[in-house]
Amino acid sequence: MALKRIGTQTVKLSNPPSIISTASIVGPKEGEGPLKDYFDVILEDDLWGQDSFEKSEAKLQEEAIKLAIQNADLSPNQIEYLFSGDLLNQITSSGYAARQLAIPYFGLYGACSTMTESLSLGAMIVDGGFADKVVCATSSHFSSAERQFRFPLEYGAQRPFSSQWTVTGAGATVLSSTGKGPYITYVTTGKIQDYGLVDANNMGGAMAPAAIDTISQHFKDTGYNPEDYDLIITGDLASIGKSILLDLMKKAGYDLSKNYTDCGVKIFDNVKQDTHAGGSGCGCAAVVFNGYIYKEMVKGNLNRVLLVATGALHSSTSILQDESIPGIAHAVTIDNMVF
Amino acid sequence: MALKRIGTQTVKLSNPPSIISTASIVGPKEGEGPLKDYFDVILEDDLWGQDSFEKSEAKLQEEAIKLAIQNADLSPNQIEYLFSGDLLNQITSSGYAARQLAIPYFGLYGACSTMTESLSLGAMIVDGGFADKVVCATSSHFSSAERQFRFPLEYGAQRPFSSQWTVTGAGATVLSSTGKGPYITYVTTGKIQDYGLVDANNMGGAMAPAAIDTISQHFKDTGYNPEDYDLIITGDLASIGKSILLDLMKKAGYDLSKNYTDCGVKIFDNVKQDTHAGGSGCGCAAVVFNGYIYKEMVKGNLNRVLLVATGALHSSTSILQDESIPGIAHAVTIDNMVF
Numbered sequence: 001m002a003l004k005r006i007g008t009q010t011v012k013l014s015n016p017p018s019i020i021s022t023a024s025i026v027g028p029k030e031g032e033g034p035l036k037d038y039f040d041v042i043l044e045d046d047l048w049g050q051d052s053f054e055k056s057e058a059k060l061q062e063e064a065i066k067l068a069i070q071n072a073d074l075s076p077n078q079i080e081y082l083f084s085g086d087l088l089n090q091i092t093s094s095g096y097a098a099r100q101l102a103i104p105y106f107g108l109y110g111a112c113s114t115m116t117e118s119l120s121l122g123a124m125i126v127d128g129g130f131a132d133k134v135v136c137a138t139s140s141h142f143s144s145a146e147r148q149f150r151f152p153l154e155y156g157a158q159r160p161f162s163s164q165w166t167v168t169g170a171g172a173t174v175l176s177s178t179g180k181g182p183y184i185t186y187v188t189t190g191k192i193q194d195y196g197l198v199d200a201n202n203m204g205g206a207m208a209p210a211a212i213d214t215i216s217q218h219f220k221d222t223g224y225n226p227e228d229y230d231l232i233i234t235g236d237l238a239s240i241g242k243s244i245l246l247d248l249m250k251k252a253g254y255d256l257s258k259n260y261t262d263c264g265v266k267i268f269d270n271v272k273q274d275t276h277a278g279g280s281g282c283g284c285a286a287v288v289f290n291g292y293i294y295k296e297m298v299k300g301n302l303n304r305v306l307l308v309a310t311g312a313l314h315s316s317t318s319i320l321q322d323e324s325i326p327g328i329a330h331a332v333t334i335d336n337m338v339f
Numbered sequence: 340m341a342l343k344r345i346g347t348q349t350v351k352l353s354n355p356p357s358i359i360s361t362a363s364i365v366g367p368k369e370g371e372g373p374l375k376d377y378f379d380v381i382l383e384d385d386l387w388g389q390d391s392f393e394k395s396e397a398k399l400q401e402e403a404i405k406l407a408i409q410n411a412d413l414s415p416n417q418i419e420y421l422f423s424g425d426l427l428n429q430i431t432s433s434g435y436a437a438r439q440l441a442i443p444y445f446g447l448y449g450a451c452s453t454m455t456e457s458l459s460l461g462a463m464i465v466d467g468g469f470a471d472k473v474v475c476a477t478s479s480h481f482s483s484a485e486r487q488f489r490f491p492l493e494y495g496a497q498r499p500f501s502s503q504w505t506v507t508g509a510g511a512t513v514l515s516s517t518g519k520g521p522y523i524t525y526v527t528t529g530k531i532q533d534y535g536l537v538d539a540n541n542m543g544g545a546m547a548p549a550a551i552d553t554i555s556q557h558f559k560d561t562g563y564n565p566e567d568y569d570l571i572i573t574g575d576l577a578s579i580g581k582s583i584l585l586d587l588m589k590k591a592g593y594d595l596s597k598n599y600t601d602c603g604v605k606i607f608d609n610v611k612q613d614t615h616a617g618g619s620g621c622g623c624a625a626v627v628f629n630g631y632i633y634k635e636m637v638k639g640n641l642n643r644v645l646l647v648a649t650g651a652l653h654s655s656t657s658i659l660q661d662e663s664i665p666g667i668a669h670a671v672t673i674d675n676m677v678f
Contacts (some may be wrong), residue, residue, distance in 0.1 A: 004468045005419070009443050011469045052660050080344070081528060088654065089428040091448045092662075095531065095652035099665045104348050104528035106456060107652070107667075109430045109446040117445060121460065128467025129343045130350045148656075189420065189443035192434065313434035313446070315427065317487075321391050323431075326438045328446075 004127075007221025009214075010188040016338050017126040018179025022290035023067035025060050027142065027168025030279075030287065033268045038291035039169075040067060046143060046168050054088060055096075057141035060170040060283075061086065062097035065137050068172035068290075072133075079103045079174070080131035083118040086139050086282050087111060087166075088148060093139050103135070112207075112236050113190070113311030114138040115171065115285040116330040122175050123184040123332065132177045139170035140281030149200065149316055162202040164238045164264055164280035165273075171286030173294075182297045186333035188218040192313065194326040200319050203280055204241025204264070207310040210327035211237060212248050215308060218331050219254065226256050230302045233293070234329070235285035235309030238264035238278030263288035263309075285309040293334070303336040343466075346560025348553075349527040355677050356465040357518025361629035362406035364399055366481065366507025369618075369626065372607045377630035378508075379406060385482060385507050393427060394435075396480035399509040399622075400425065401436035404476050407511035407629075411472075418442045418513070419470035422457040425478050425621050426450060426505075427487060432478050442474070451546075451575050452529070452650030453477040454510065454624040455669040461514050462523040462671065471516045478509035479620030488539065488655055501541040503577045503603055503619035504612075510625030512633075521636045525672035527557040531652065533665040539658050542619055543580025543603070546649040549666035550576060551587050554647060557670050558593065565595050569641045572632070573668070574624035574648030577603035577617030602627035602648075624648040632673070642675040 004011045024039045031042030041063070050056040061084065069076055082101065085108035086093040098105040110117035118136035125131050143153060145166040151157040175184065193209040211234045219225060226232060237245060242262045249256050263285045264278035289307055296302045308331040314323065343350045363378045370381030380402070389395040400423065408415055421440065424447035425432040437444040449456035457475035464470050482492060484505040490496040514523065532548040550573045558564060565571060576584060581601045588595050602624045603617035628646055635641045647670040653662065 005470070054656060054660060055662075085448060087429075089656060090426075090450065090652060090654035092652070092654045092657045094448075095665050095667075096657070096662065099531040099533050099652075102530050104530055105667060106460065106528070107448040109424060109433075109448040111429065121445065124467060124469050125463060128463060128469065130463050130467065131344070189445070191441050191443055192438040194438050313429060313431070313438075315429035315431045317393060317428060318431045318435070321393060323394075323435065326434050328434075328444060 009217045010186055010221035012186055013123060013127040013184060015127050016183035016185045017123045017175040017177060019173055019182050020176045020179040021068050021072035021174045022294045023064045023071055024171045024287040024291035025064045025169060026287050030167055030169055030267060033273060035267055035292050038295050039287060053141050053143035057093040057139050057144050058096040061093050061137060061139035062100050064170035064172040065097060065101060065135055068135060068174050072174045076101045076103055079133050079135050081106060081125060081134045083108060083122045084137040085109050085114040087145050111311030111313055112280060112282050113309040113328050113330050114282045115289055116307055116309035116332050119184060119332045120187045120189060120330050123187055126175050126177050134175050135172055137172035138282040138286045140166050140283035142166045142168045145281055159276055160201045161276050162240055164203055164277045165275035166281035167267060167279045167284040169283035169287040171290035173290055182334050182336050183338050184332050185335045186222060188214055188221060188331040190214040190329045192326045192328050194324050196324045198324050203312050204237040204277055205244060206312050206325040207327040208237055208241040208244040210329040211245055211308055211310050214329040214331050216252055226254050229259060229306050230304050232256060232260045232306045234262045236264035236280040237262045237310060238280060240277050297336055305334045307332050307334060348556045349525055349560035351525055352462060352466040352523060354466050355522035355524045356462045356514040356516060358512055358521050359515045359518040360407050360411035360513045361633045362403045362410055363510045363626040363630035364403045364508060365626050369506055369508055369606060372612060374606055374631050377634050378626060392480050392482035396432040396478050396483050397435035400432050400476060400478035401439050403509035403511040404436060404440060404474055407474060407513050411513045415440045415442055418472050418474050420445060420464060420473045422447060422461045422473060423476040424448050424453040426484050450650030450652055451619060451621050452648045452667050452669050453621045454628055455646055455648035455671050458523060458671045459526045459528060459669050462526055465514050465516050473514050474511055476511035477621040477625045479505050479622035481505045481507045484620055498615055499540045500615050501579055503542055503616045504614035505620035506606060506618045506623040508622035508626040510629035512629055521673050521675050522677050523671050524674045525561060527553055527560060527670040529553040529668045531665045531667050533663050535663045537663050542651050543576040543616055544583060545651050545664040546666040547576055547580040547583040549668040550584055550647055550649050553668040553670050555591055565593050568598060568645050569643050571595060571599045571645045573601045575603035575619040576601045576649060577619060579616050636675055644673045646671050646673060
């Protein structure tokens with residue numbers, strides 16, 4: 001068997017799975033942002049005919065998965081595994097979406113790192129010969145997340161400038177053992193980093209150390225440098241986490257100033273849309289990847305991307321119990337060409 | 340590459356990973372039950388020196404993982420991936436345990452199916468050549484689960500007879516690409532089954548259809564029959580779910596009366612310990628497997644076991660929003676011999 005492990009945290013896929021389709025669905029606010037032309041569906045109403053925000057989020061995820069499968073000219077019974085998760089307690093958006101689809105299901109929890117957690121596991125399972133076709137998916141919803149993690153919306157709490165705006169959106173990716181690319185070629189799996197931050201309104205600061213650790217480890221393991229990528233993009237560090245990352249990576253000897261950005265910075269217009277530090281939520285990396293990045297790769301405008309979704313693994317209970325916020329980041333390399 | 344997929348939901352591992360060690364830690368009540376001699380550590384106090392039940396659960400999981408690694412004469416930096424999850428919101432027991440261990444970490448949510456979800460993914464990742472050594476783990480805690488899913492303990496709510504007692508315990512398994520067994524030879528991944536039950540005090544009834552579906556599919560996919568196993572054991576259907584399963588499997592043409600039981604039935608003495616229908620929680624299948632089953636396999640008293648952990652994927656929010664309880668069950672075959 002070809003050597004798959006390289007370095008300490010990375011695997012190089014020997015038969016890189018191809019992304020054969022994606023889907024992205026977003027809420028009204030995301031549909032007014034700078035990436036609006038890349039999304040498959042933009043909702044007019046974030047309840048989408050449901051009687052709760054939580055049910056709306058489950059529908060978002062279900063419809064994104066169905067659309068991705070349909071975009072690949074497949075039906076759900078041709079998908080061997082579904083890998084998905086979300087932010088809600090007991091990941092109910094994912095569970096109720098999976099119930100409607102009758103696909104063998106692995107539920108994941110990686111908070112906002114879920115998009116690359118699902119792509120990492122999905123890619124290894126396809127590469128290993130355990131499946132021909134899998135779907136990787138995640139979702140978040142501003143209104144279900146705010147009331148679970150912070151305050152009831154009706155309370156009208158003032159948001160500090162370090163806070164981020166949870167993306168209402170869902171994204172899904174179909175991976176196949178055969179296809180014309182883009183391909184997933186490397187998977188670098190993160191370790192938890194916790195620098196002791198306790199402010200649940202500064203997720204970017206809490207997650208930046210994990211992104212720095214995973215990206216640095218990816219370079220060490222693979223021998224690649226920042227300039228080997230057209231784009232290096234984190235999940236949802238937003239503006240505060242992005243500047244921390246740029247500073248600390250530079251100190252570590254990696255200049256990311258030319259080709260690095262963050263999904264939370266890309267998705268909203270910070271001046272016009274008043275989202276403070278930027279976007280967040282599992283859906284942030286999900287719709288930016290399955291909408292913008294994938295479509296730019298298919299057009300050939302991007303050929304090699306390092307996608308690094310980032311998660312904060314606290315709960316509202318753990319914060320009340322004076323625990324700090326553990327961060328994690330998982331990286332996948334997405335290549336238009338396989339060498 | 341050898342054919343790994345058989346039937347529609349099963350993979351046959353081509354280089355079956357070996358279980359090289361396990362660990363189990365339980366609370367005081369579990370330590371007074373019929374399986375007490377099989378557990379590595381029995382706590383005298385279920386807070387274990389921590390100032391909350393949630394922190395105690397995180398410590399349970401961390402110590403179980405450390406002990407399993409130590410029992411294999413390894414150190415945490417020799418483990419390539421940790422697969423774990425638990426019942427708490429945002430699986431904080433697993434996240435805070437993983438933080439202390441610095442092992443690349445995949446967080447899972449499968450409710451009480453987590454032990455076999457983690458063994459399924461861990462086994463495929465090792466079999467596929469992506470890792471030599473992984474740890475699969477989970478935990479639950481009576482006091483953290485009760486107050487999250489049902490009522491504050493201080494409220495003294497009366498428990499109906501269909502209710503189950505969440506196990507305080509954690510279990511961990513080290514899988515290796517080489518070893519003397521027992522081996523994981525087959526993985527059958529479940530689809531969600533939801534028959535519309537809404538009673539959060541009857542988990543066995545809600546999860547039984549998922550177990551029936553996965554076990555039947557395992558037999559169809561592999562061609563095995565109940566008598567090919569020394570033991571078929573579900574995760575935590577307890578007495579009500581067990582009798583539903585026996586009845587409905589018989590109607591489907593499978594007689595499981597001779598070699599089937601449930602971890603939730605085994606772990607407590609139903610007469611003396613007043614647990615009503617029996618045990619439940621991620622920790623139930625975890626400690627029964629990593630304690631009792633593994634040790635009986637090593638002794639040669641059991642040679643072939645089908646372990647089917649079962650999960651109920653609701654949340655307290657989804658129940659209040661009139662959603663029913665989706666169930667899932669994942670099966671793994673554990674063999675002393677590889678053919």
